[in-house]
Amino acid sequence: MDVRALLVNEIIASAVPLTGGAADYSSLFKMIGDAQFVLIGEATHGTDEFYRVRAEITKELIQHHGFCGVAVEADWPDSYRVNRYVRGDANIANAHSALAEFTRFPAWMWRNEVMVEFADWLRDYNRSCATDHEKTGFYGLDVYSLRASIKAVIAYLDGVDAEAARRARAYYGCFDRYDSGNPQEYGYASAFGLTPSCEREAVQQLVALRHHAFDYMQRNGFVAGEEFFCAEQNAKVIVDAEKYYRAMFAGRASSWNLRDKHMVETLYALADHLGKQRGERAKIVVWAHNSHVGDARATEMGESGEWNIGQLVRESRGRDAALIGFSTCRGTVTAASEWDGAAERKAVRPSMQESYEALFHETGLKKFLLQLRDNKTLIRHLSLSRLQRAIGVIYLPETERQSHYFFSRLPEQFDAIIHIDETQALKPLEPSGLWHKGEAFETYPTGL
Numbered sequence: 441m442d443v444r445a446l447l448v449n450e451i452i453a454s455a456v457p458l459t460g461g462a463a464d465y466s467s468l469f470k471m472i473g474d475a476q477f478v479l480i481g482e483a484t485h486g487t488d489e490f491y492r493v494r495a496e497i498t499k500e501l502i503q504h505h506g507f508c509g510v511a512v513e514a515d516w517p518d519s520y521r522v523n524r525y526v527r528g529d530a531n532i533a534n535a536h537s538a539l540a541e542f543t544r545f546p547a548w549m550w551r552n553e554v555m556v557e558f559a560d561w562l563r564d565y566n567r568s569c570a571t572d573h574e575k576t577g578f579y580g581l582d583v584y585s586l587r588a589s590i591k592a593v594i595a596y597l598d599g600v601d602a603e604a605a606r607r608a609r610a611y612y613g614c615f616d617r618y619d620s621g622n623p624q625e626y627g628y629a630s631a632f633g634l635t636p637s638c639e640r641e642a643v644q645q646l647v648a649l650r651h652h653a654f655d656y657m658q659r660n661g662f663v664a665g666e667e668f669f670c671a672e673q674n675a676k677v678i679v680d681a682e683k684y685y686r687a688m689f690a691g692r693a694s695s696w697n698l699r700d701k702h703m704v705e706t707l708y709a710l711a712d713h714l715g716k717q718r719g720e721r722a723k724i725v726v727w728a729h730n731s732h733v734g735d736a737r738a739t740e741m742g743e744s745g746e747w748n749i750g751q752l753v754r755e756s757r758g759r760d761a762a763l764i765g766f767s768t769c770r771g772t773v774t775a776a777s778e779w780d781g782a783a784e785r786k787a788v789r790p791s792m793q794e795s796y797e798a799l800f801h802e803t804g805l806k807k808f809l810l811q812l813r814d815n816k817t818l819i820r821h822l823s824l825s826r827l828q829r830a831i832g833v834i835y836l837p838e839t840e841r842q843s844h845y846f847f848s849r850l851p852e853q854f855d856a857i858i859h860i861d862e863t864q865a866l867k868p869l870e871p872s873g874l875w876h877k878g879e880a881f882e883t884y885p886t887g888l
Contacts, residue, residue, distance in 0.1 A: 447821050448802045454818055455808040458493075458858070465497060467811055468764070468856055469505065476711070477753055477761040478507070479726040481733035481854075484831035485546060486774030486783075486866045490766045491554040493858060497764075498725045499561065502576050506723050509714055510562075511579045511707055513728035514550055516673050517588040518542045519580030526562040527575050535559040536869065544584065546833040548774055548783045548868035556869070572662050573717045579710055581703035581726070581749075586623040586681040589674035590615070593645070596671035600656050604648065611645040612678070614638035627685025642682045646675040662717070669713050673706065693745040700732060704752045730765045731830050738852035739828075750853075762813075765854040767829070769801040771863040774875065775835035785865040785878040789837050795827040796850055800859040813855040823849050 458464045472478055478501060482490040501507040512519060518541040524531075525538030532538050535556040542550040559578070566575040590612045597605035615626060617635050629635040649672060657664045680702040687695040707724065714722035726733065728749060736742040736751040753761045770790045774783050791797030800808075812818060828848045836843045850857065868875060 444799075444802075448799065450817055450821060451800065451810065452803050452805065454815060455803060455805055455810055457805055458807040458809060465500065465809065468497070468809060469500065471811055471813055471855060472501075472505070472762045473759075475760050475762045476721060476723050477707070477726060477757060478723075479728070479733040479750055479753065479761060479763050481728060481730035481763075481765045483730050483766045483768055483829060484773045484775070484788075484835075485549050485729060485833045486831070486835075487766075487768065487771075487863045488554065488866045489768075489860045489863045491552070491866060493766075493860070494727060495554060495558045495561075498558075498727075499565075501723075501725055502562075502565065507725055508574075508576050508718060508722050509579060509710060509724040510576070511581050511710060511724050511726050512550070513582055513703070513732060514542070514580040515544070515582050515585035515588065516580040516670075516677050516706070517585050517592050518544075518550070519578055520670055522559055522578045526559055526566055526578050527572070528563065528566060535563075539869070541588075545780045546776065546783065547870075548866060549833070551869045552774075553867045553869065573719075577714070579706075581706045581728070583677060583680050583684050583699050583702045584623075585674075585677055586615070586626075586685065589677040589681070592674040593649070593671055593678070596667060596674075597649075600667075601652065604652065607648065608645055611641040611648075612638075614641040623681065623685045624688065627688050631686045631689040637682070637686065639679075639682055639686075642675075642679045646672075646679050649675050665717070673709065676706070676709075677702075696741075696746050696748075700748045700752065703728075703732070703749050707749070707753070729830070729832065730828075731832075733763055734765050734848070734853035735763060738850075739848040740846040763853070763855045765850075765857040767797050767800060767857060767859045768863040769797050769859075769861045772865040772878065773831055773835055773863070774865040774868065775831060776833055777836070778834065781834075782872040782874050783868050784872070784874040785876075786835050786837065787878075788831070788835075788863070789840055791829060792827055792841065792845065795829060795845065796822075796848075797829055797859075799826070801861055805859075805861070807858075807860045809856060809858050811856045812851040815851070819851040822851050825849050 456467055480494045498510060521541045522538045538559055539551050539555060562576060569575045594605055594608050597608050615638050630637045653668060656668045684695055684698045687698050711722045711724055732749045734750050735754055736746055736748040750763045771788050772785055773788050775786055776783060825847045827845045829844050831844055
């Protein structure tokens with residue numbers, strides 16, 4: 441038996457087949473233990489099974505392990521509308537309406553059928569909670585929502601302090617000097633000196649808001665505290681978004697690191713906020729791509745100077761965080777062919793021979809969990825750097841190796857990984873004609 445066959449047999453011996461039974465994830469929850477943060481990834485931004493399994497694990501963590509927040513790779517204002525819905529806001533009619541703010545590309549990431557089901561489940565679960573403090577919320581971690589966050593801060597101040605709202609309009613008016621509705625154009629103009637930076641004004645407004653925190657939060661108990669925290673987070677988004685859009689033109693590592701640092705700071709602020717509300721340590725589930733969740737130090741990303749959520753949380757919290765990844769060999773995926781392009785249902789090419797995904801395919805197991813933490817056998821044999829596939833919002837199978845593979849050391853990257861050998865495309869709530877058409881499998885691999 442050759443070395444590869446021996447390794448495949450070792451993987452089979454360690455794998456927990458996922459059959460849909462009640463005990464499928466028992467070993468995973470035992471590994472998680474009393475961790476405060478559970479980071480659950482996805483190998484693509486458009487795979488139905490990743491979303492469904494992630495939701496399934498999260499429901500268990502909420503129901504039986506004391507988790508009180510779901511924080512996702514999405515913008516704060518868009519996600520906070522979902523938060524209001526799952527907490528019982530009667531002004532939001534249904535889950536479709538709750539997801540209505542997710543209009544920025546790629547909308548399908550959150551406006552999809554699985555998210556509708558999860559939002560409805562979470563709203564129903566929260567109905568059983570005796571107080572608002574006991575309910576589980578849904579929050580965004582990302583940094584892109586410059587304009588939406590400006591609008592949200594001003595709307596909040598209009599309701600609590602008209603004079604402060606007037607000053608906020610003056611501060612944020614700085615962004616109107618170069619405003620086409622696209623923050624990237626502001627970033628370009630300020631980075632290259634075509635217009636002054638608005639950094640000072642954004643920081644001044646955040647400081648002003650925090651200066652009046654005590655006054656604003658005295659007005660209506662729980663609701664006032666929630667509304668102020670939401671406004672404060674939006675003001676922080678504006679500060680960091682301003683930096684991010686300028687950093688976009690200084691190199692990938694700079695902007696990537698700013699983004700993931702913001703997401704981690706938002707996660708910790710959320711944990712502090714929910715902890716104060718509940719009077720106990722707040723436990724939070726994070727949903728983001730593998731590239732954000734897995735420890736960057738074990739990948740090419742880390743070698744190029746990039747860090748991510750998984751690395752930063754591990755460095756500060758150790759085993760108080762659990763990092764869970766996903767992988768697949770083949771199937772279909774929802775992705776675009778270019779930025780701001782339409783959602784398409786694309787065929788995912790079978791994984792490359794040199795990859796972890798191909799190794800997992802050779803086990804013959806259709807769906808399994810592999811626990812990597814403290815697994816001495818797999819750590820010894822899987823720590824050899826291998827290719828790993830990452831599909832984001834764009835999938836370019838014609839440049840598969842260059843566009844979607846990178847080297848990683850899997851046991852250092854994740855505490856556990858879930859492999860689903862063949863997966864299906866996530867269905868958007870408003871699928872385009874291209875999505876319905878899909879790709880013609882009979883033309884693979886030449887495209888002719």
